[in-house]
Amino acid sequence: MIDTTIYQDKKAVYYTLGCKLNFSETSTIGKVLKEAGIRTARKGEKADICVVNTCSVTEVADKKCRQAIHRLVKQHPGAFVIVTGCYAQLKPDTVAKIEGVDVVIGAEQKLDLLHYLGDLQKHEAGEAHISALKDIRSFVPSCSRGDRTRFFLKVQDGCDYYCSYCTIPFARGRSRNGTIASLVEQARLAAIEGGKEIVLTGVNIGDFGKTTGETFFDLIKALDRVEGIERFRISSIEPDLLTDEVIDYVSGSQRFMPHFHIPLQSGSDEVLKLMRRRYDTALFASKVRKIKEVMPDSFIGVDVIVGTRGETEEYFEHAYEFVKSLDVTQLHVFSYSERPGTQALKIEHVVTPEEKHKRSQRLLNLSDEKTEAFYALHIGQTLPVLLEHAKAGALMHGFTPNYIRVEVPHRNDLDNRIVNVKLGDFNEERTALQGTLLI
Numbered sequence: 001m002i003d004t005t006i007y008q009d010k011k012a013v014y015y016t017l018g019c020k021l022n023f024s025e026t027s028t029i030g031k032v033l034k035e036a037g038i039r040t041a042r043k044g045e046k047a048d049i050c051v052v053n054t055c056s057v058t059e060v061a062d063k064k065c066r067q068a069i070h071r072l073v074k075q076h077p078g079a080f081v082i083v084t085g086c087y088a089q090l091k092p093d094t095v096a097k098i099e100g101v102d103v104v105i106g107a108e109q110k111l112d113l114l115h116y117l118g119d120l121q122k123h124e125a126g127e128a129h130i131s132a133l134k135d136i137r138s139f140v141p142s143c144s145r146g147d148r149t150r151f152f153l154k155v156q157d158g159c160d161y162y163c164s165y166c167t168i169p170f171a172r173g174r175s176r177n178g179t180i181a182s183l184v185e186q187a188r189l190a191a192i193e194g195g196k197e198i199v200l201t202g203v204n205i206g207d208f209g210k211t212t213g214e215t216f217f218d219l220i221k222a223l224d225r226v227e228g229i230e231r232f233r234i235s236s237i238e239p240d241l242l243t244d245e246v247i248d249y250v251s252g253s254q255r256f257m258p259h260f261h262i263p264l265q266s267g268s269d270e271v272l273k274l275m276r277r278r279y280d281t282a283l284f285a286s287k288v289r290k291i292k293e294v295m296p297d298s299f300i301g302v303d304v305i306v307g308t309r310g311e312t313e314e315y316f317e318h319a320y321e322f323v324k325s326l327d328v329t330q331l332h333v334f335s336y337s338e339r340p341g342t343q344a345l346k347i348e349h350v351v352t353p354e355e356k357h358k359r360s361q362r363l364l365n366l367s368d369e370k371t372e373a374f375y376a377l378h379i380g381q382t383l384p385v386l387l388e389h390a391k392a393g394a395l396m397h398g399f400t401p402n403y404i405r406v407e408v409p410h411r412n413d414l415d416n417r418i419v420n421v422k423l424g425d426f427n428e429e430r431t432a433l434q435g436t437l438l439i
Contacts, residue, residue: 206241
């Protein structure tokens with residue numbers, strides 16, 4: 001047993017980098033510390049504990065992690081600093097040597113973070129507690145409240161795909177998941193807390209069921225029956241795991257929204273092979289067509305990486321034209337970053353930083369065109385919008401079922417409510433449609 005009396009009235013700050021999954025896990029860490037008597041530091045207060053949950057998807061992410069640690073050490077002198085997450089798992093010795101860091105813990109130790117706080121005495125040198133990749137087996141549950149309307153429910157962790165450019169399998173281990181029964185219970189508790197919308201998160205959520213013998217399709221059917229949650233959204237799901245039965249089910253569901261996020265990564269079959277992806281452009285295009293056939297107004301977001309090793313100018317042009325041909329709504333564009341230990345480093349033909357920037361900008365411009373065209377199609381329609389909390393006097397924002405961002409005049413009684421809104425023209429920044437409340 002841990003003597004938590006020494007933690008009473010201690011204050012902690014939390015800093016999270018990277019994906020929604022990380023934010024969800026940080027929320028769970030915060031709950032564990034709160035139960036031990038540690039409260040979150042208020043703005044301007046000096047914290048006794050700093051928890052940093054890191055990302056390592058790119059070299060830029062690594063740099064941001066180091067900068068965040070340095071900044072927190074400076075802002076909270078004398079605080080006990082504990083670092084976890086993907087960068088911590090992949091580079092524990094590097095992180096442990098950062099001035100001010102006391103403990104570095106890996107993916108398998110996250111849930112036991114409290115055990116590594118000790119008596120909160122600063123260490124002369126950082127200590128690393130990292131399990132080997134083969135020993136990362138536990139599933140750490142988390143269901144975080146991203147804001148007053150949306151929860152993020154972690155349903156799966158780890159990945160068995162080992163794409164040539166990616167370090168995530170080395171940082172998070174093999175694919176594993178919670179049981180459907182446990183996830184349904186977390187969703188039910190979120191509803192009791194007042195949650196209206198839940199986003200399903202994970203590293204490779206379509207691979208759900210590896211450790212429990214269940215399926216992702218079984219999971220969404222079970223969650224669809226949870227009373228009180230009015231909206232579910234499926235976060236990023238691999239195209240080869242997005243089955244027709246899942247698409248058809250979502251199209252007939254009242255709770256699962258017509259909103260998909262599907263990683264393409266490249267619109268060139270040659271580059272997809274170099275990436276060791278498990279599909280080709282023909283399969284990807286068929287998934288987009290299927291979604292649009294049964295849900296014509298659905299929002300489809302797509303991840304694309306530019307400048308990977310082996311992406312010649314010709315391959316990029318093919319990729320660009322393929323993406324342009326797709327009936328999708330928005331592109332999330334990433335510039336390739338070389339990761340130590342990945343198979344991609346063996347591929348010849350390196351794309352220059354200048355060319356990566358040029359290709360990225362072309363795709364971002366294409367994304368803007370597609371998003372604006374999608375929004376424009378809905379001007380004049382009346383749709384239900386889940387409105388989010390806003391400061392007094394500020395515009396309120398919310399999203400339609402198909403993820404169109406809408407802004408309306410502020411009303412205190414509309415916080416965390418779904419209301420009918422008539423969609424008008426774009427706002428000045430063209431980032432949302434202006435809405436008229438119909439209540």
